Amino acid sequence: MHETGGGESTLEIINPISKTSTAVFEACGNIWKSKGLIRNFVSRDISQRYRNSIIGYFWTVLEPLLLSAVYYFLFTIISGNPEERYPLWIILGVVTWQFFSRGLNESVNCLTGNKNMIRQIFFPREIFAVSKVFSQLIITTMSLFVAIPFLLYLDIHLTLQIVYIPIALLLVTLQVLGVGWLFAVPNVHHGDIAHLTRFITRAGFFVSPVMWTIGMAKGGREALLEYIFINPMVLPLELMRAGFDGSELAIPMWAIIWSVAFSFFIVAIGLTVFKRTEAKVVKRL
Amino acid sequence: MSEYTIKIEHITLSFPRHRIGLKSVYKWFHRRIGNDLVTPPFVALKDVSAVAKKGEVLGIIGKNGSGKSTLLRVMSGIYQPDQGRALAAGPVHLLSNVRIGFNGNLSGRENV
Numbered sequence: 001m002h003e004t005g006g007g008e009s010t011l012e013i014i015n016p017i018s019k020t021s022t023a024v025f026e027a028c029g030n031i032w033k034s035k036g037l038i039r040n041f042v043s044r045d046i047s048q049r050y051r052n053s054i055i056g057y058f059w060t061v062l063e064p065l066l067l068s069a070v071y072y073f074l075f076t077i078i079s080g081n082p083e084e085r086y087p088l089w090i091i092l093g094v095v096t097w098q099f100f101s102r103g104l105n106e107s108v109n110c111l112t113g114n115k116n117m118i119r120q121i122f123f124p125r126e127i128f129a130v131s132k133v134f135s136q137l138i139i140t141t142m143s144l145f146v147a148i149p150f151l152l153y154l155d156i157h158l159t160l161q162i163v164y165i166p167i168a169l170l171l172v173t174l175q176v177l178g179v180g181w182l183f184a185v186p187n188v189h190h191g192d193i194a195h196l197t198r199f200i201t202r203a204g205f206f207v208s209p210v211m212w213t214i215g216m217a218k219g220g221r222e223a224l225l226e227y228i229f230i231n232p233m234v235l236p237l238e239l240m241r242a243g244f245d246g247s248e249l250a251i252p253m254w255a256i257i258w259s260v261a262f263s264f265f266i267v268a269i270g271l272t273v274f275k276r277t278e279a280k281v282v283k284r285l
Numbered sequence: 286m287s288e289y290t291i292k293i294e295h296i297t298l299s300f301p302r303h304r305i306g307l308k309s310v311y312k313w314f315h316r317r318i319g320n321d322l323v324t325p326p327f328v329a330l331k332d333v334s335a336v337a338k339k340g341e342v343l344g345i346i347g348k349n350g351s352g353k354s355t356l357l358r359v360m361s362g363i364y365q366p367d368q369g370r371a372l373a374a375g376p377v378h379l380l381s382n383v384r385i386g387f388n389g390n391l392s393g394r395e396n397v
Contacts, residue, residue, distance in 0.1 A: 010374065011292055014371045015363075122362040282365070
């Protein structure tokens with residue numbers, strides 16, 4: 001990239017396209033260097049979200065609570081008396097799925113949603129997805145406080161399994177970022193990607209153990225569960241529940257390894273594809 | 286001898302005039318049967334070269350729509366040229382619009 005120009009000075013190509021072998025490291029370096037900017041984007045995003053609202057940040061708790069109440073009511077109509085801990089499980093499922101769903105939809109739209117800024121100034125574009133997902137991560141963390149009254153009411157004491165909660169949040173963050181980076185550039189070319197993502201997150205709500213748990217799906221349906229475990233979101237959802245109520249993680253080892261490996265693999269692939277293609281797509285914005 | 290701070294060599298940049306959609310499938314089909322309906326891209330910059338030396342002030346003059354801002358955007362790394370290359374002796378920052386990044390829904394203080 002260096003060249004001797006004018007006989008003396010060392011010139012570098014402005015914003016060269018990353019090489020496949022170094023794209024991930026370059027992007028991670030850019031994200032680290034831009035942490036101040038990310039912090040600024042995140043704080044603005046969160047403050048804008050609850051602006052002009054009377055109860056403000058309380059919506060982070062109230063929204064999953066109301067949604068869970070509706071699902072609980074629905075489930076009770078369909079299948080009779082659920083287990084005692086079911087309200088807690090459904091709230092944790094809804095909060096975790098909302099993080100995945102909103103984070104994914106926003107990160108896939110990270111280029112199209114910031115086109116005015118991208119066309120005016122250059123800075124590492126991978127940080128748009130990071131800031132959107134971090135905003136959702138903070139909102140999700142605040143939403144998790146809704147579980148406290150349920151823990152008290154159900155007399156559940158937190159155990160060392162509480163470490164599952166940050167692991168679950170990390171896995172969702174990685175999956176959302178990876179898939180978001182992977183599809184952000186194709187979404188500029190084909191707006192259909194955003195519609196497809198919205199459909200997948202809506203359909204995934206029912207296919208993933210959000211309204212139900214792995215324990216509830218057992219009983220003659222083990223063969224079907226093998227397919228359910230292919231979904232990499234099953235592990236974070238179950239980790240979140242096991243982290244709060246201290247129950248045993250009812251997931252086979254292969255599904256745990258698969259979900260963790262997928263999370264890191266999709267980040268590497270997504271970031272590489274993003275860094276290799278984002279520079280050329282700006283003129284299509 | 287003078288040191289170069291920015292050097293652009295044979296920059297060509299074009300913008301697609303069409304969006305990818307069902308219409309592009311229709312045009313692709315016509316191309317297959319010999320009717321080329323594809324709108325040629327808009328060439329914003331064609332074989333542009335320039336050099337700015339250390340301590341030198343370089344002015345770019347041109348009519349509306351002649352590609353001055355586009356050239357500055359290539360020089361700051363926003364657009365990747367289709368041909369040619371842009372080189373610099375350090376980071377280049379473009380200040381083309383003071384309203385960049387401001388959110389109209391937030392107050393002045395919140396925007397900062």
